[in-house]
Amino acid sequence: MHEPALEEIEVSLPDNLMVLTDLDGSLLDHHSYDWQPAAGWLRFLREQRVPVIANTSKTAAELGTLRQELGLTDYPCVVENGGCVLLPPGWRATADPAMDEQGWTRIHLGADYATLRRAVAALREEHGYAFRGFADLGVEGVQQSTGLPLAKAQQAHAREASEPLLWEDSEARLTAFRQALQQQGLSLVRGGRFYHVTGRSSKGVALTWLAGRYHQLHGVQPLTLALGDGANDLPMLATARYGVLIRGADYQPLLPSFMDDPSRLYRTASTGPTGWVEGLDYWLVAGLEHNNE
Numbered sequence: 001m002h003e004p005a006l007e008e009i010e011v012s013l014p015d016n017l018m019v020l021t022d023l024d025g026s027l028l029d030h031h032s033y034d035w036q037p038a039a040g041w042l043r044f045l046r047e048q049r050v051p052v053i054a055n056t057s058k059t060a061a062e063l064g065t066l067r068q069e070l071g072l073t074d075y076p077c078v079v080e081n082g083g084c085v086l087l088p089p090g091w092r093a094t095a096d097p098a099m100d101e102q103g104w105t106r107i108h109l110g111a112d113y114a115t116l117r118r119a120v121a122a123l124r125e126e127h128g129y130a131f132r133g134f135a136d137l138g139v140e141g142v143q144q145s146t147g148l149p150l151a152k153a154q155q156a157h158a159r160e161a162s163e164p165l166l167w168e169d170s171e172a173r174l175t176a177f178r179q180a181l182q183q184q185g186l187s188l189v190r191g192g193r194f195y196h197v198t199g200r201s202s203k204g205v206a207l208t209w210l211a212g213r214y215h216q217l218h219g220v221q222p223l224t225l226a227l228g229d230g231a232n233d234l235p236m237l238a239t240a241r242y243g244v245l246i247r248g249a250d251y252q253p254l255l256p257s258f259m260d261d262p263s264r265l266y267r268t269a270s271t272g273p274t275g276w277v278e279g280l281d282y283w284l285v286a287g288l289e290h291n292n293e
């Protein structure tokens with residue numbers, strides 16, 4: 001538990017700090033989905049009115065209760081690997097689409113689900129690729145492959161902007177599949193358990209969009225700090241001013257050399273929420289000042 005350290009050390013945060021975080025394998029433990037090690041930091045950031053924005057491969061339906069549990073209901077969240085940004089009332093601008101009944105405004109940054117499904121089905125038909133997407137698995141198959149209880153599997157299955165796939169073919173054919181998707185303006189990113197097919201959006205595109213909205217609302221650019229553990233987080237970590245690459249539970253994403261810059265990216269020794277705390281301690285308790293340009 002981190003609370004004692006936060007109370008003992010005087011932590012002075014920049015006024016324009018904005019935190020974006022992956023959930024699975026980062027704020028949430030990869031295996032148990034526990035986030036208690038981060039509870040002290042989450043409470044402190046809420047008290048300091050620092051936006052903490054979940055940027056996840058999860059669906060909006062899956063985030064339903066988790067947003068409340070984590071205390072993130074006042075802030076935007078990004079679902080399905082950057083495919084859709086959900087804004088609370090306080091983050092709206094006049095030209096935005098109408099709010100839904102829960103008060104959320106949806107900004108779609110990628111392709112819609114029907115387009116993605118058609119594209120992957122057509123490529124499989126043409127080339128005989130072996131994979132199973134969520135559309136193929138159905139709720140029951142999602143439950144089996146994730147170990148989630150039924151209600152959570154239903155929420156995971158409610159896609160709006162990305163199609164997760166279990167790849168059951170060779171690495172070489174994965175490369176060919178990826179290239180074929182790219183030719184149609186679609187992307188393939190690796191998450192914790194699945195590959196995700198998305199439109200032109202990414203977690204990094206979503207960060208840039210949210211930084212623009214922050215600037216529009218507050219008149220200053222935010223100082224962005226992003227945390228994640230997977231290859232799908234790299235565009236977000238590369239776009240943020242400060243990045244935290246949390247040690248992966250099962251694999252380490254290959255870090256492009258331009259990102260291997262200790263003045264912008266910190267790699268944790270710990271996994272999951274303990275690594276999340278380690279990353280915030282590194283940038284925020286040690287102080288951002290001596291790293292500032």
Ligand SMILES: [Mg+2]
Nearest residue numbers: 022024025230
């Ligand atoms: Mg992750």
